[in-house]
Amino acid sequence: MALLNILNYPDKRLHKIAKPVDKVDAEVRRLMDDMLETMYKAPGIGLAAPQVGELKRVIVIDLAREDEKPQPLRMANPELIAVSDEDAVYNEGCLSLPEHYADVTRPAAIKVRYLDHENEIRELEADGLLATCIQHEMDHLEGILFVDHLTALKRNMILRKLLKAKKSQQPVSA
Numbered sequence: 001m002a003l004l005n006i007l008n009y010p011d012k013r014l015h016k017i018a019k020p021v022d023k024v025d026a027e028v029r030r031l032m033d034d035m036l037e038t039m040y041k042a043p044g045i046g047l048a049a050p051q052v053g054e055l056k057r058v059i060v061i062d063l064a065r066e067d068e069k070p071q072p073l074r075m076a077n078p079e080l081i082a083v084s085d086e087d088a089v090y091n092e093g094c095l096s097l098p099e100h101y102a103d104v105t106r107p108a109a110i111k112v113r114y115l116d117h118e119n120e121i122r123e124l125e126a127d128g129l130l131a132t133c134i135q136h137e138m139d140h141l142e143g144i145l146f147v148d149h150l151t152a153l154k155r156n157m158i159l160r161k162l163l164k165a166k167k168s169q170q171p172v173s174a
């Protein structure tokens, strides 16, 4: 297992569309495990392959709290096959936009079909935080970040804060 580098907004690579994997083989399984290790270390509850510079339709999620047994979900080629009419609002964050949060509205419940780490087709019904997290990670596969769901005004506010933070971290040159 290895720790991977997480790309930060506004890196252009975060806006590319990821390609499906042919099958979940040893290489994809390794990517999933490296992504999980990277996500736990961050720490975060979800990570998508494009965030570590791999344009593959692979996501990992674990909503277990620190004092709970890990419950990793490894998904390749996830597809939404049903969404509820009812919406839910969550205050979302993203490992590619550290320390920024905003309310995002999404379908409250979903049904997703995917390939698991053993290349088996699975279906999962989810609601609550899991439904939100799966949709957030699947957005990354389309090159969409949670800030893309906000108004331009709100998005620019976050972007300006990010750029300011970056500037102040640079060493002074003389």
Ligand code: NI
Binding pocket: 093, 094, 095, 096, 136, 137, 140
């Ligand atoms: Ni994210």
